[in-house]
Amino acid sequence: MSEIAPVLIAGQWRAANCAETFRAENPITQEPLSGEYPVSAWEDCDAALTAAAEAADQLLEISPKRIQKFLLRLADLMEANRESIGQLASQESGLPEKRLAGREMDRTTDQIRQAADAAADRSWKQISIETKRDMRSMLAAIGPVAIFSPNNFPLSWNTISGGDFASAVAAGNPVIAIANSSAPGTTKILAELAFQASQEADLPAGMVQFLYRLSHADGKRLVADSRIGATAFTGGTAAGLALKAAADAVGKPIYVAMSSVNPxxxxxxxxxxxxxxxxxxxxxxxxxxxxxxxxxxxxxxxxxxxxxxxxxxxxxxxxxxxxxxxxxxxxxxxxxxxxxxxxxxxxxxxxxxxxxxxxxxxxxxxxxxxxxxxxxxxxxxxxxxxxxxxxxxxxxxxxxxxxxxxxxxxxxxxxxxxxxxxxxxxxxxxxxxxxxxxxxxxxxxxDKMPNGMPVSIGMGHGGPFPASGHPGFTSVGIPNAMRRFAVLQSYDQARHNHLPEELQNKNPSGQLWRNIDGQWTTGDVADA
Amino acid sequence: MSEIAPVLIAGQWRAANCAETFRAENPITQEPLSGEYPVSAWEDCDAALTAAAEAADQLLEISPKRIQKFLLRLADLMEANRESIGQLASQESGLPEKRLAGREMDRTTDQIRQAADAAADRSWKQISIETKRDMRSMLAAIGPVAIFSPNNFPLSWNTISGGDFASAVAAGNPVIAIANSSAPGTTKILAELAFQASQEADLPAGMVQFLYRLSHADGKRLVADSRIGATAFTGGTAAGLALKAAADAVGKPIYVAMSSVNPxxxxxxxxxxxxxxxxxxxxxxxxxxxxxxxxxxxxxxxxxxxxxxxxxxxxxxxxxxxxxxxxxxxxxxxxxxxxxxxxxxxxxxxxxxxxxxxxxxxxxxxxxxxxxxxxxxxxxxxxxxxxxxxxxxxxxxxxxxxxxxxxxxxxxxxxxxxxxxxxxxxxxxxxxxxxxxxxxxxxxxxDKMPNGMPVSIGMGHGGPFPASGHPGFTSVGIPNAMRRFAVLQSYDQARHNHLPEELQNKNPSGQLWRNIDGQWTTGDVADA
Structure with a gap:
């Protein structure tokens, strides 16, 4: 019996709690690939949730520049491992290695770099300041994000390197990533690189956590757990609806991208x-x-x-x-x-x-x-x-x-x-x-086919149900995709030194876009 | 038997389809008030939904200036009827007439006027333009909005004159308003004024529709109907959760404001x-x-x-x-x-x-x-x-x-x-x-008690579940409350003359805030 691949929980690659394992298959040769992967028991989710909640606490004190550093480093590491990633992703998906190591890799790292810069810039936060009554609000991190992903774009939609991951992290959240069961090996490489990058950026141990597979019951339990902030799911309708029902019942935001025939x-x-x-x-x-x-x-x-x-x-x-x-x-x-x-x-x-x-x-x-x-x-x-x-x-x-x-x-x-x-x-x-x-x-x-999906501020990848679970959001496009993983926080006559930096009178970077009394500006709040 | 009050459907005050009626009561004298009101059967909802869907179609062609006119006129009409509204609202709620005709009326009409101006201004639409790849997106009207309201603020939270109404209409949507059962008379007066104002602004017949009460089953059917865009509910947890479950199951956005102890x-x-x-x-x-x-x-x-x-x-x-x-x-x-x-x-x-x-x-x-x-x-x-x-x-x-x-x-x-x-x-x-x-x-x-709730761009009236159904939104504050009643629409290389005015190169008003290539500006898109 081969060794079962370890999961990444609380900053440790460790043996999974699992009763079952699975293997991936090369869809072209129809032969099993090397590597045996665990179906995690609830204990793994529970431990990941606890570490993620701790990470979310720690992130409140961490400069978004470290998030930027993490994501930029991840993009660099991915490109440095372009060939090996492309090769394994091709074996696990049957898609051409050239596309994966080439155009798809480029799109993926571009997306991650855009997210990195948006994290540091912070202009995505819909910062709203009314000076007369001293009311200020902005979008802030929602907390641990669970991500479930498909395998049709093994890199740019990967649960570790894809758009949901990049936007959840850039919005300031730790991530619990569940691999697509067809792509455990590719996702493991990416998780290793992401973990390395997060360590180099000195981020919390629970910033990136990674499991290979859950039972349906544990998936539903995960998205409804009190420690979760939100969930992103891209995949089939049956699984999407089951997770959505579980999360909706307890008021946990979940963004599902399910079926579409794109007329x-x-x-x-x-x-x-x-x-x-x-x-x-x-x-x-x-x-x-x-x-x-x-x-x-x-x-x-x-x-x-x-x-x-x-x-x-x-x-x-x-x-x-x-x-x-x-x-x-x-x-x-x-x-x-x-x-x-x-x-x-x-x-x-x-x-x-x-x-x-x-x-x-x-x-x-x-x-x-x-x-x-x-x-x-x-x-x-x-x-x-x-x-x-x-x-x-x-x-x-x-x-x-x-x-x-x-x-x-x-x-x-x-x-x-x-x-x-x-x-x-x-x-x-x-x-x-x-x-x-x-x-x-x-x-x-x-006059255009819908397959190209630029990572653009003007992008909208969502739409009414069942294409997505909420038509007001997009899952592609920086920075708008980041809004999904945020809560609106208002400060009503808070003492000025108690305000987060983004809401204080002085523009913290001189480049942060804020709406002050109805006008967008990168300036300071004028002294009264 | 007294006459049963008529409902407002498709631009007509007409007899309800109803098997049951109800009366309101003066909570101080504990005596029934005059007026008998219908519990509408599904036929009334069905007719209202059809008219609302038609209105939503027609609104696509209507200038937001007419929405502004409607809301400004409603505010004027309400103030012109300040005393009679305050008197009836006081009888139905037990709250002091002076508060209702005074401060609450002022807050309510201020909210409506802010919404009117935001509708005409359109800067709330999160307009995003990327010129390089010609991708443009903005928030657009979501379609007919059903509103269920409480009676603790008989005017400023009224299903007709309150914040949900003002923001749903200002976002460009027709409304199906369900009265609070304690306030049928007050809401009827407001509906009459709103209908008059909408007619004077030459808006579609189905712009404002009004029913007094529904069965629980019909409420759930209404919020899940394919013709509905979204629902706003403020009230008790049991009713809120029941409507939320019905809407969630079919992916219809619903914004519930339920219980909170406000620590x-x-x-x-x-x-x-x-x-x-x-x-x-x-x-x-x-x-x-x-x-x-x-x-x-x-x-x-x-x-x-x-x-x-x-x-x-x-x-x-x-x-x-x-x-x-x-x-x-x-x-x-x-x-x-x-x-x-x-x-x-x-x-x-x-x-x-x-x-x-x-x-x-x-x-x-x-x-x-x-x-x-x-x-x-x-x-x-x-x-x-x-x-x-x-x-x-x-x-x-x-x-x-x-x-x-x-x-x-x-x-x-x-x-x-x-x-x-x-x-x-x-x-x-x-x-x-x-x-x-x-x-x-x-x-x-x-250092502040939470009861004052200014209608401000910096306001956040929402929060995590069960205070609200989605922590990314606010139900108070113009323009941010309007975002609830919108969908994100992206245009990917649309021909320029096919774009909505807001997304065309020329800034339609010279005052519309748009994010062009990451910079907020009221200027035009520079010609290439």
Whole structure:
């Protein structure tokens, strides 16, 4: 029996309390990878919670510059280990090592560095000062954050190095990170680097804690524990809803990012105008990374006619001809198969699922569905089921009014897009559909596929339920994603020397943005 | 049989669908007031929801200046009817007409006018623009807001004229307002004025809709309906939790403000220094308005010693000698009696409840409890039960360490305060306790009673659960309270002419605050 990997609790890599273990698998070779990992018992959570609560106390006294130092050092360490991380992440996810060690690593470290600078700058804190009655408020750290993450972006969404981690830490909170079960090895390397960086920045022992897996019951107990500040979850709907219910029942903030089919409307004149380019773009974004993007456009809405029929035929060819990619795990494949069945049963017709070539390992034929707008409107809930992976559906509407009804029948979605022609021929259709689609999605695009997700202050990765659990927040974008992990603290005529530095009359850095009597300024509060 | 009051649905005052009716009562005379009011059946909610959804659509095209006009006109109309509103509100609440027609009216109309101006200004929208990748985001209206309100502030917390109403409307949303069952007449007058004002501002028919009462089942159905954007609830814990569970289950934002005992720490040197003044202030704030404030300080923490014993004795005299006020309703009285029993059973000792005089109508003897810190720590959950009304409790701690443990055992609270001496003698105790208390409360004060609640940008009226449902928000304070009723909408490379005015390159008013590439400015986006 091989050695069971240690967990990171209270500043120690130590043996887990566990009755069960698990292994990861290479989804391409379908063979188990080396490394045996523990399913932690509650005792591990309990110890981590206690250490995290202590860390949260200690952080009250710690300069945000040390948080900045921690995150900048983590980014450097990750880049210094680019190849080994990319290699293991590729083995555990089946995704190309080149993407992981290259573009995804770069995006991830850029995100961490943005968070580092936002932590030190502190302008994200929504600082509000009214001088007349001496009332001052700001966002402040919420306390220990539990993070559950997916494995479709093994680095940039990793429970240790991803956006939830970076924004929770940058907001001043300790983190209890639970690995994705498909990526225990990658996450362990990242946790080692994060621990090293946190030690070098002289942060509390409980700043970063790391467990590999919990039972469902312990997960629910963790997010509802009195020592927890908030939870971030990205993943499947069933697990997300279970955690959300547990946290909601005791009023603990939880930010869930669950399912989304990311509707794209291709208006007829846009197809006429940009046909071939659209075929390439849409085909690529559906199948790239085996379609394992939370913003993969799984639902394409078109108006019936020669343009859309040609477009669908061309996409069908693309699906037929492209070799299917490998899915991230056996579970991902099983889930895709199950969701395809749901869509079939709900009345969608498969127009491509017997491609010319077979994929490697856990793979599934590229699957393209078609359904009429009228049929979609008979079962809109079932027909917008997310089939996570290399599947997509065309909804062919009779006219714009039917397309409007289809859009109105959608749940909340992460992203949505309308392609319209540049010559103005689609303007009336756009004007009808855009306001309807706008309210259904967190991020709205013109003429653009939703897969790129820049870490920008203008980013919105959220949207109405079930795309996210609260439509007022974003899980991507610095500094706005940090607001999730904060509480609003007001000071009502506190003595000036009792105020936190950010709220005192003198601007602590000369660069901190504060709203003073309704005006944003980096200046001081004028002496009365 | 008298005529049943009409409800306001889709711009019509019309007969309710109702099987049941109710009457209000004068809590002083304990006699029924004139007026018979309907308990609406689901059909009324359904019709209101449809009209509200239509109104939300129409509002997308309406200038925020019309919202401003509506709210300013409402404030004017309320002041023009100051006496009649104050009179009826006094009859329905038992509170002094002078307070209602005077200070409370002024606070309420000031709040509405602040909201009006914030609506037109739009700087609350957290506008974020990144020019390099052309990503832009802002907060936008969330859709129809359901409001459930208490009757302790018959105007400033009224479901029609209060802070939730003002901030939901100012954020651009139609409102479905449910009256407090103790205040149907007052709320009807306010609804008439609000409807008149909304018509004069040419707003949609469904902008303001008004029902008197719903069954519990219909309340839960309303907050979870797909047409609802969000819900605001202020009131008791049982009702709040039931609505919250219903809304949470379908991911609809709900902002609940429930129970809070608003701990005040009186450090020994502060008592020594400011003894008599503290007795007057604390005694007054416990008993004023019969203690019916959500920020009434129901829990006073002191350190055992000559100072605190003298202080408690003086407060006991104050409780003994003051004539108890009248509670807002029979239900409020029954609830107070029940909660006093909970506190007794949990081990608190009554040291005053047989005052020299009896109150009028639905009244209860002023009730003062005492419990040791050690006993408090045996049953902290039960002993921080809010006994809403003219009751308060001293927790007498052996030392600062025990006071720290008591504070650590508290749930989330709306407000908290520490009185410390000005000579520095309490500084060490303050330094130990303040960070602990700070994290438990939404609003923190030095040397100040928590009952005043200015409508300020620096205000925080919220705090951790169960004081509020999400610690990142405030229900009082313009513009921050408006953020509750908003969704984050991102535009990713939208064509410039498709952007909302607020996100276009040109600053639409020259006064709109926007964050452009990390800098707050009222300027334009510089042309590339």
């Amino acid at each position: 794209i409307v291709f208006l007829s004149n846009a197809i006429r105008e940009q046909g071939e380019e659209l075929v390439n773009r849409f085909g690529n974004v559906c199948l790239k990374g085996t379609g394992q993007f939370c913003t993969q456009p799984g639902l394409a809405i078109v108006i019936d006619g020669a343009e859309s029929q040609g477009f669908i035929a061309a996409i069908k060819s693309k699906f037929d001809e492209s070799t299917p990619g490998t899915l991230g795990s056996k579970k991902t494949l099983e889930n895709l198969v199950a969701k395809i069945e749901v869509l079939k049963k709900a009345g969608a017709t498969v127009i491509s699922d017997e491609g010319k070539s077979k994929g490697e390992g856990y793979s599934h034929p590229n699957t393209l569905f078609q359904v009429s707008g009228a049929d979609f409107l008979k079962s809109p809930a079932a027909l917008q089921t997310e089939a996570f992976g290399n599947a997509a559906m065309f909804v062919v509407c009779q006219d714009i009014a039917e397309a409007k009804a289809v859009i109105d029948s959608l749940h909340g979605q992460l992203a949505g897009c309308i392609y319209s022609s540049t010559d103005g021929a689609d303007a009336a259709a756009y004007a009808t559909l855009a306001p309807r689609l706008r309210r259904k999605v967190g991020r709205f695009m013109d | 005040i720490v009186f450090l020994s040197n502060a008592i020594r220094e400011q003894g008599e003044e503290l007795v007057n202030r604390f005694g007054n704030v416990c008993l004023k308005g019969t203690g019916q404030f959500c920020t009434q300080p129901g829990l006073a923490i002191v350190i055992d010693g000559a100072e605190s014993q003298g202080f408690i004795a003086a407060i006991k005299s104050k409780f003994d000698e003051s004539t108890p006020g009248t509670l807002g309703s029979k239900k409020t009285l029954e609830n107070l009696v029940a909660k006093i029993e909970v506190l007794k059973k949990a081990g608190a000792t009554v040291i005053s409840d047989e005052g020299k005089s009896k109150g009028e109508g639905y009244s209860h003897p002023n009730t003062l409890f005492q419990v040791s810190g050690a006993d408090f720590l045996k049953s902290p959950a039960a002993l921080q039960t809010e006994a809403f009304g003219n009751a308060a409790m001293f927790v007498v701690c052996q030392d600062i360490a025990e006071a720290k443990a008591v504070i650590d055992s508290l749930h989330g609270q709306l407000a908290g305060c520490i009185y410390s001496s000005t000579d520095g003698a309490d500084a060490a105790a303050y330094a130990t306790l303040a960070p602990r208390l700070r994290r438990k409360v939404g609003r923190f004060m030095d």
